[in-house]
Amino acid sequence: MGPHKDCIDIVTKLGGITDLKAAQQVFADTIDAKNLGKLKRIQNPEVLKKIANAIKLCKPDAVFVDTGSEEDRQFVRELSLKKGEESPLPMQNHTIHFDLKQEQGRIIDRTFYIYNQGEEVNSLALKKDRTEALEDIRQKMTGIMNGKTMMVGFFLRGPAGAPASNPALEISSSTYVMHSAAILYRNVYADFDEEVDKLGHFYANIHSEGLNRPEDLPNARVYMDRSHLTTYSFNCTYAGNTLLMKKGNHRFSVDRSVYEKKGEQIAEHMFITGIEGPGGRITWMVGAAPSGCGKTTSAMAGDHFVGDDLAQLWIADDGTVRSINPECGIFGIVEDVNWEGDPYLMKCLRQVGTEVIWSNVLIDENGVPQWMGNGEEPPPVKGTNFQGPWKQGMLDENGKAIPMSHPNSRCTLSNSALENYSDKNEAPEGVETRIITYSGRDRDTMPPVWVSKNPDEGVVIGACIVSAATATEVGATGVRRQPWANAPFTPGSLGEYMDAQFVFFNSDKIDDDKRPILAGLNYFLSDEARGGSSKKLLGEKKDVKAWMAWLERRAHQEVDAIETPIGYVPKYEDLKQLFKERIDKEYPEGLYIKQFSLYVDNIVARIDLQEEAYGKEQHIPARLFDILKKQRTELMALREKYGPIVTPEQLQGN
Numbered sequence: 001m002g003p004h005k006d007c008i009d010i011v012t013k014l015g016g017i018t019d020l021k022a023a024q025q026v027f028a029d030t031i032d033a034k035n036l037g038k039l040k041r042i043q044n045p046e047v048l049k050k051i052a053n054a055i056k057l058c059k060p061d062a063v064f065v066d067t068g069s070e071e072d073r074q075f076v077r078e079l080s081l082k083k084g085e086e087s088p089l090p091m092q093n094h095t096i097h098f099d100l101k102q103e104q105g106r107i108i109d110r111t112f113y114i115y116n117q118g119e120e121v122n123s124l125a126l127k128k129d130r131t132e133a134l135e136d137i138r139q140k141m142t143g144i145m146n147g148k149t150m151m152v153g154f155f156l157r158g159p160a161g162a163p164a165s166n167p168a169l170e171i172s173s174s175t176y177v178m179h180s181a182a183i184l185y186r187n188v189y190a191d192f193d194e195e196v197d198k199l200g201h202f203y204a205n206i207h208s209e210g211l212n213r214p215e216d217l218p219n220a221r222v223y224m225d226r227s228h229l230t231t232y233s234f235n236c237t238y239a240g241n242t243l244l245m246k247k248g249n250h251r252f253s254v255d256r257s258v259y260e261k262k263g264e265q266i267a268e269h270m271f272i273t274g275i276e277g278p279g280g281r282i283t284w285m286v287g288a289a290p291s292g293c294g295k296t297t298s299a300m301a302g303d304h305f306v307g308d309d310l311a312q313l314w315i316a317d318d319g320t321v322r323s324i325n326p327e328c329g330i331f332g333i334v335e336d337v338n339w340e341g342d343p344y345l346m347k348c349l350r351q352v353g354t355e356v357i358w359s360n361v362l363i364d365e366n367g368v369p370q371w372m373g374n375g376e377e378p379p380p381v382k383g384t385n386f387q388g389p390w391k392q393g394m395l396d397e398n399g400k401a402i403p404m405s406h407p408n409s410r411c412t413l414s415n416s417a418l419e420n421y422s423d424k425n426e427a428p429e430g431v432e433t434r435i436i437t438y439s440g441r442d443r444d445t446m447p448p449v450w451v452s453k454n455p456d457e458g459v460v461i462g463a464c465i466v467s468a469a470t471a472t473e474v475g476a477t478g479v480r481r482q483p484w485a486n487a488p489f490t491p492g493s494l495g496e497y498m499d500a501q502f503v504f505f506n507s508d509k510i511d512d513d514k515r516p517i518l519a520g521l522n523y524f525l526s527d528e529a530r531g532g533s534s535k536k537l538l539g540e541k542k543d544v545k546a547w548m549a550w551l552e553r554r555a556h557q558e559v560d561a562i563e564t565p566i567g568y569v570p571k572y573e574d575l576k577q578l579f580k581e582r583i584d585k586e587y588p589e590g591l592y593i594k595q596f597s598l599y600v601d602n603i604v605a606r607i608d609l610q611e612e613a614y615g616k617e618q619h620i621p622a623r624l625f626d627i628l629k630k631q632r633t634e635l636m637a638l639r640e641k642y643g644p645i646v647t648p649e650q651l652q653g654n
Helices: 010-015 020-030 033-039 045-058 070-083 130-141 175-184 189-199 214-219 247-259 295-301 343-350 455-463 494-505 541-555 572-583 589-596 600-615 622-642 648-653
Strands: 062-066 094-097 111-115 127-129 149-157 166-172 203-208 221-225 230-234 265-268 270-276 282-288 304-307 311-315 321-324 329-333 356-359 362-364 382-385 388-391 410-414 431-438 449-451 466-468 479-481 517-521 562-564 567-569
Touching (some): 149 175, 166 247, 175 410, 230 247, 295 329, 295 343, 295 541, 479 600, 589 648
Parallel strands (some): 111 127, 166 203, 203 230, 431 517
Antiparallel strands (some): 149 166, 270 304, 449 517
């Protein structure tokens, strides 16, 4: 069951503005002539009332309307330096922003869905009753912008004219948030009303950093109101908690795809990239992975970059599945980004010209950003990082070495700066999508690449992602289930989300000749897990280019495969050729056998984990359990015949 719509809109209740005339009076009382003139372009009454109520609640000293013009963008940049939210760096157009050292990731313990009695909320998420949330927001957001300027921007999550784009209102007192928004999203001020009218809805995001002190962090909150498509965020600065056009609005898009657009659209935590195949064709691929698990690297491994984090998919009238990127920029993790694995990104980060906002990296004595895993020599010995002055060998209060940069350090830049950028990023018709992948930080279980036998088994691959926790969430540890890499952003029940996936990928509106293949991708498999002594990867980061090239051929039915209980895996000769063609690398058969042998006990343990976990959930479609049971039975039959490790040769002879 989706969210109720007939309930109190919190900002309206707290602001008290319910008609357009009252909203116009608020603007006349609080906005100077120049900005009032800019606001007159916006005519939608609901949008205007939302802005007026935010002003009444937050009580800013001034209001700035960001039209997306170069003059307005420059105003935000300069104000950010003046406020100290960012500092300039020697390289032209580069700035550094530091979050509080206690807020280096998403504050999942203080992030809530606002819910109404009787609604179902994702069992993996926190929720707060609407009445309690209203009181909390009243206490903590009333007057929070005293002494500050409220900035208002009019954005579109997706290309103008695309049927799956989403208009979004961004309201914040943080210049870092608004500067980031200008890079990551499309400011459509002039066409905002038209897009809202055409698409029939808009998202609203209201944020203030407050006083930005460590002692305020216990009172930091992120609230998402599914009923009124509005987010509230306060007393925090990390972009994942504040720039809620990103993951906050993604949650609303997931909700809409389950409850309003079921069978028509899906909203995913996926990169979008184009892979060149024989004859100059481009095959478009989207892929899910939890934050910090290689989405940006995979996106860059393609030949034509569209996006590295989010995707909206829909079934077009011509029977194809189409994808757009809600964003037009990257908020990317920089740890382990280096010249070998990420040459396109490194050119932007190390060469003059690209506008980059850095966050939480080390700024060395020469004003140069430095980060763990950049592969550059010699490493810096001192500088300033996320916790203050730093020098090599520094220990924290627990005697643990303080790293040069935080594992969740980021860079924010425009997609168009990348050498392999595709202008399809702005195409309203999206890209025809033929490959869907699911992956996680899986060190010991699944092979590097495998393709489902049918759409149902593909949905199950997504449902069964397991991944080691990363630094993107404050306090997260261990190995955890990460369904579709989208569960943290799924507001309703996982069972209803899963059902929407089954319906979408099985739709008879999709042309069977153009139906995407669904696959698993795993380039975190370790040497240790396959009989070696090293904890290093079994292979290299750049090998993903070969796995993706094989998927491209498979999508066009140009390579055969070996059938296994978990799906189809590549044949050695095909991979050997693709390794040579794509990355000019020899691919020994011994490595292939290690990577593509089935370690039956590990896979069965993974199936058991999923069955137990999903068995506790409501509304899970029976076909998930049917597929897992079938896979388990077939795997155990192989174990009976060949033992716990089944080689590709044995699978072919089976």
